[in-house]
Amino acid sequence: xxxxxxxxxxxxxxxxxxxxxxxxxxxxxxxxxxxxxxxxxxxxxxxxxxxxxxxxxxxxxxxxxxxxxxxxxxxxxxxxxxxxxxxxxxxxxxxxxxxxxxxxxxxxxxxxxxxxxxxxxxxxxxxxxxxxxxxxxxxxxxxxxxxxxxxxxxxxxxxxxxxxxxxxxxxxxxxxxxxxxxxxxxxxxxxxxxxxxxxxxxxxxxxxxxxxxxxxxxxxxxxxxxxxxxxxxxxxxxxxxxxxxxxxxxxxxxxxxxxxxxxxxxxxxxxxxxxxxxxxxxxxxxxxxxxxxxxxxxxxxxxxxxxxxxxxxxxxxxxxxxxxxxxxxxxxxxxxxxxxxxxxxxxxxxxxxxxxxxxxxxxxxxxxxxxxxxxxxxxxxxxxxxxxxxxx
Amino acid sequence: xxxxxxxxxxxxxxxxxxxxxxxxxxxxxxxxxxxxxxxxxxxxxxxxxxxxxxxxxxxxxxxxxxxxxxxxxxxxxxxxxxxxxxxxxxxxxxxxxxxxxxxxxxxxxxxxxxxxxxxxxxxxxxxxxxxxxxxxxxxxxxxxxxxxxxxxxxxxxxxxxxxxxxxxxxxxxxxxxxxxxxxxxxxxxxxxxxxxxxxxxxxxxxxxxxxxxxxxxxxxxxxxxxxxxxxxxxxxxxxxxxxxxxxx
Amino acid sequence: xxxxxxxxxxxxxxxxxxxxxxxxxxxxxxxxxxxxxxxxxxxxxxxxxxxxxxxxxxxxxxxxxxxxxxxxxxxxxxxxxxxxxxxxxxxxxxxxxxxxxxxxxxxxxxxxxxxxxxxxxxxxxxxxxxxxxxxxxxxxxxxxxxxxxxxxxxxxxxxxxxxxxxxxxxxxxxxxxxxxxxxxxxxxxxxxxxxxxxxxxxxxxxxxxxxxxxxx
Ligand SMILES: Nc1ncnc2c1ncn2[C@@H]1O[C@H](COP(=O)(O)OP(=O)(O)O)[C@@H](O)[C@H]1O
Ligand SMILES: [Mg+2]
Numbered sequence: 065x066x067x068x069x070x071x072x073x074x075x076x077x078x079x080x081x082x083x084x085x086x087x088x089x090x091x092x093x094x095x096x097x098x099x100x101x102x103x104x105x106x107x108x109x110x111x112x113x114x115x116x117x118x119x120x121x122x123x124x125x126x127x128x129x130x131x132x133x134x135x136x137x138x139x140x141x142x143x144x145x146x147x148x149x150x151x152x153x154x155x156x157x158x159x160x161x162x163x164x165x166x167x168x169x170x171x172x173x174x175x176x177x178x179x180x181x182x183x184x185x186x187x188x189x190x191x192x193x194x195x196x197x198x199x200x201x202x203x204x205x206x207x208x209x210x211x212x213x214x215x216x217x218x219x220x221x222x223x224x225x226x227x228x229x230x231x232x233x234x235x236x237x238x239x240x241x242x243x244x245x246x247x248x249x250x251x252x253x254x255x256x257x258x259x260x261x262x263x264x265x266x267x268x269x270x271x272x273x274x275x276x277x278x279x280x281x282x283x284x285x286x287x288x289x290x291x292x293x294x295x296x297x298x299x300x301x302x303x304x305x306x307x308x309x310x311x312x313x314x315x316x317x318x319x320x321x322x323x324x325x326x327x328x329x330x331x332x333x334x335x336x337x338x339x340x341x342x343x344x345x346x347x348x349x350x351x352x353x354x355x356x357x358x359x360x361x362x363x364x365x366x367x368x369x370x371x372x373x374x375x376x377x378x379x380x381x382x383x384x385x386x387x388x389x390x391x392x393x394x395x396x397x398x399x400x401x402x403x404x405x406x407x408x409x410x411x412x413x414x415x416x417x418x419x420x421x422x423x424x425x426x427x428x429x430x431x432x433x434x435x436x437x438x439x440x441x442x443x444x445x446x447x448x449x450x451x452x453x454x455x456x
Numbered sequence: 457x458x459x460x461x462x463x464x465x466x467x468x469x470x471x472x473x474x475x476x477x478x479x480x481x482x483x484x485x486x487x488x489x490x491x492x493x494x495x496x497x498x499x500x501x502x503x504x505x506x507x508x509x510x511x512x513x514x515x516x517x518x519x520x521x522x523x524x525x526x527x528x529x530x531x532x533x534x535x536x537x538x539x540x541x542x543x544x545x546x547x548x549x550x551x552x553x554x555x556x557x558x559x560x561x562x563x564x565x566x567x568x569x570x571x572x573x574x575x576x577x578x579x580x581x582x583x584x585x586x587x588x589x590x591x592x593x594x595x596x597x598x599x600x601x602x603x604x605x606x607x608x609x610x611x612x613x614x615x616x617x618x619x620x621x622x623x624x625x626x627x628x629x630x631x632x633x634x635x636x637x638x639x640x641x642x643x644x645x646x647x648x649x650x651x652x653x654x655x656x657x658x659x660x661x662x663x664x665x666x667x668x669x670x671x672x673x674x675x676x677x678x679x680x681x682x683x684x685x686x687x688x689x690x691x692x693x694x695x696x697x698x699x700x701x702x703x704x
Numbered sequence: 705x706x707x708x709x710x711x712x713x714x715x716x717x718x719x720x721x722x723x724x725x726x727x728x729x730x731x732x733x734x735x736x737x738x739x740x741x742x743x744x745x746x747x748x749x750x751x752x753x754x755x756x757x758x759x760x761x762x763x764x765x766x767x768x769x770x771x772x773x774x775x776x777x778x779x780x781x782x783x784x785x786x787x788x789x790x791x792x793x794x795x796x797x798x799x800x801x802x803x804x805x806x807x808x809x810x811x812x813x814x815x816x817x818x819x820x821x822x823x824x825x826x827x828x829x830x831x832x833x834x835x836x837x838x839x840x841x842x843x844x845x846x847x848x849x850x851x852x853x854x855x856x857x858x859x860x861x862x863x864x865x866x867x868x869x870x871x872x873x874x875x876x877x878x879x880x881x882x883x884x885x886x887x888x889x890x891x892x893x894x895x896x897x898x899x900x901x902x903x904x905x906x907x908x909x910x911x912x913x914x915x916x917x918x919x920x
Contacts, residue, residue: 067587074575363571366532367633368560369588371552450532453567453645454523515865681809685862692865700868700900702861703893 067369068376072384075357075377086349087388093342094393094429097335099400101425104331106415108324115320116287116313120184120279122149122294127309132274139278139308142301148293151183151281156265158276160225160258164212171209172256173223175265175275184281187246187259193217194244197260200267203240206254207247215242223258227270238268290314339428343436346385350378350440354447361444362452375441382437386430393429394422479541480640480673481506481529486538488524488696498524499696502538506675508640511667513684514677516693522677523645525693529675530563530643531555543640560588564634564672566644571630572618578605578629579614585636604632608662624655631662635670642666644676648683656680706745708737713750719770721777728778732785739786740825743818744910747775751814752889772814779817790825798827801851805833805842807866812859815888819855822913828853839870843877852882853916856903858890868901875902885916 076083126133133139136154143152156175161168178196182188187204188196194217197203203221205213215221224237240260248254262275282290294312297303303310314321354361361374401415481504488499498521506512514522527533528540531547540547542562547555559565564585572581582601583593591597605611608628613621621629627647634642644663648656660683667674676683684690692700708731715724731737737746751772804820806813813835823830833845846854854874858867867886874880886903898906907913 067590070587071575074573078575359571360573360575363565363567363573364584364588365556366530366559366565367585367588368556368558370556373588450527453527453532453571681862685860690862690865700865700897702864702890702897704861 068373069380071360071364072377072380075353075360075381076384086345086385087392089345090342090385090389090433091392091396093338093345094389094425095396095400097338097342097429098394098397098422098425099404100331100334100338101421102397102401102415102418103404103413104327105418105421107413108328109416110413111320111324112287115317119313120277121282121287121290121313122280122297122310123312124278124280124297124303124308124310125276126307127304128307130307131276132271133276133278133308134274136275136278139301143278143280143297145300146293146297148282148286148289149280150283151180151279153177153180153184153279154262154275155181155277155279156262156269156271156275158225158265158269160223162213162221162223162258169209169212170256171223171258173203173225173265173268174257174259175262176259177262181279184279185248190246190248191244192247194242197243197264200261200264201238201240202243202264203258203260204244204246205242205258206256207245208251208254209256209258210245217243217245221258223268225269229270236268236270238264240264288314339432342389342429343432346382346389346433347436347439349385350381350437351443353381354378354440354443358447358452361447362449365447365449366453371445374447375445378437378441378444379434382433382435382441383430386433389433390426390429394426478507479505480508480543481675482539482541483529484539484541486525486528486535486540488521488528488533489536497696499528499535502696502698504691504698504701506673508673509667509671510673510689511664511687512673512675512689512691513687514675514691514693515679515684516699520693521696522693526643526645526675526677529641530565531559560585561637562640564631564637564639564642566627566630566634566642566647568646568649572621572626572633574618577615577617578610578621578625578632581618581629582633582636585633589637601632601636604635605629607665608632609658622655623651624658627651627655627659628662631659631666635666635672638670640673642672642674644674646677646679648678648680657682660686706737706741709746709749712746713753716750716771716774719767719774721770721774724774725777725781729781732782739782739789740822740910742782743779743821747778747818748815748910751775772812775814776817779814779821782821786821786825790827795825795827797829800828800853801849802828802830802853802855803833803842803845803849803851804830804855804857805837805845806835806857806859807842807863807870808836808838809866810858810860810863811835812888813857815859816855816857818910819857819887819907819913822910823853823855826914826916839866839873842870843873846874846878846880851880853885854880854882855885855887855907858886858888861890861893864890864894864897864901867903871902887912 124133124139125131140152140154143149153176158173160171160173162171176185178187178198191204192207194204203223205215205221213221219242220239221242222237222239224235227234227236240258246254246259248257266272266274282293286293290312291314294310298310365374398417405413405415483502483504486499486502487497489495489497502525514525516522524533528535531542531550534548538548542558547558550558572578573584576584579601582604583597586593586597586601602611602614605614608631610625610628610632613625618626618629631647642663648659651659663674663676664686666672674687676687678684688704690700690702691698692702712724712727715727728742732739732742802820802823804816804823806816816835817832820830820832831849831851833842856867856870858864871884874884883904884902885905885907886898886901887907891898891906891908895906905916907916
């Protein structure tokens, strides 16, 4: 084995309990970093998912009294020119009510073209029972709503709505066949949405060939550029002239984003400070070690070890502490997170054990540990054997 | 009878006249100052030569500059003035790397405090100089290390850590270690300063044997009469100067 | 080489004290040899030979000691012969005091004894202070006896350092103003060192002492 590495290991082995304590200390520090990092990342992505994953990222709606968009198919054709968009779906949404015994419940009847909506809402995999609503007067309802209604597939549900006819409001109702149940992991949606086909909504509410919105999803890595993409679309399509307006998730959720941003920043700060204290810890432990081992270093130098090798001993020690600290820290951190999810009742946060983050953290920790060893290594290199030998 | 004996031994003059190559160590006009606030001169114009294969002792009161002189010879320190040659090569101008290599190959050190690496066993300590030379540990090197331990009479404790050896055993291990790379020069600074009488005698018999069997040039600093009178040459240092330079 | 040397050496090598002593007395009685020749041609060479052997060949020290003690006995026995010889030669006392000894730690005193005898033979008033004489004792003896000559014998070369210290003590702490003579095996390899240790004269062998009589 390489001599400096072997010496580094022997130095550690010689003071086993001290070394174990140091590694535990480093591991705990790093576990905090991993824990905080992963937790906040998961929290953020859960939040985002709830706000963005289950809704349209860019939406075109009417800007006038009349909520209906005419000639939407032409608009969709134009939108298809935009490569940034991964999904474009027209939606015909109307507020409606249902009767639950004596109670009246407000719902949102959403008419989608299933094939178009799937890329945005990812509906199919969220249906836990039955199938998608594809035929006329077929509908699917959310989990929480069904907890109240207690329906089975192929049961029927009558939905009531109001159609404006001139100055008057006219009540309409249709009986839908329930073909499936979905779970969007959001109580709001699961309680309120009833998803059916565009045609069913158009027919029930006498909308002719109009829709109420065109919803879009952008490529994942362009998520935070949704506002710019929306602007581009606005300019290209002259939406204003058609009495339409375009909105995007960023402008809608500015507050949330600010919150997330400062949360992310503070998480970064915490991680950085933890890392800094780990580095300072390693550095001072190694600095003490150089002093403790100066007799050995002196005799090694008298025997002709080069200054380079003498400094490598401590760089290796830094590396070894970094590697074991990283492994221990990651294991502990994940264990803490697991414990945290076990303990917290909420399943709002889905912990994502982001391997890139974990590997990057490990790399940064190991790199910083080696950096922490630089100053002790220089001390070791500069140590003059004569001082040690004279000192006795 | 007496005349022939005189011929056999070198006179001081013969000594100087001998071919340069025969000197494994040569010091020319060495001054050494220490700077601790004020400059203190510790060695004054030292001129010395040591023959290949000779067994020399340096004696003198403590503080007279013996260790300073030895550390200069061992390239652990540099002279303030003057030139030092080992094997004909000037050392006081060498780079740190060259010095490290020279120390590893040509010089073995034994100090008063045994300075074994407590992290390693006796055998591993003996192998260290070889490992420092970056050469592979072959079967032969292991055999050599074991032979040295046997030569020193400590093969029984070869797997002991330093803490599990007596002072004498540790010092003998340190000597074996100093000999591992078969150096031309063995420098020992009061190697028995911490040993009892028996161990001291043992160590000196070994030094004598090393000198005879391996032709190693030995310089030993000592306070012990018994030791010095057995060496071929006694150099008495007083106040940083060579006071007497005596041949047996 | 003296014809009796080989013969004596054989007896000595057998460590046979009785035969050695008998042999020498016989030769002295028969006038086959006189004391100075005995000292310089037989005793001194055999002594040096053993001393060197003991170092080089790791010959047992005890053997060296037995031989040295035999020679010591012979020297003691020689004293009456020495006085007789002095008278026969008609040598008068010259009243010059010579202090003869060995420095501290120097236990090889046979040489010093012989030196003292030589001085006696040549008319000096030789005072032998013995082996292993601490330098302060030498100083005190000098201050009391006021010798004109001091002779120090050094065999082990390590003791050259002690001789040097003794000489510098003498020079500093007595009003001695005579000659300091040194000799002994220790100087063989260091013929020039006598100057360095502060001595005035180096006597390589006992015959040199005769030359001194004129010089002092
Ligand atoms: N690094 C140093 N700085 C200042 N003075 C020193 C240093 N090393 C040694 N000395 C002084 O040099 C003198 C000689 O020391 P040293 O060579 O160790 O003597 P010795 O080995 O003969 O006892 C002493 O007076 C000592 O105090
Ligand atoms: Mg010293």
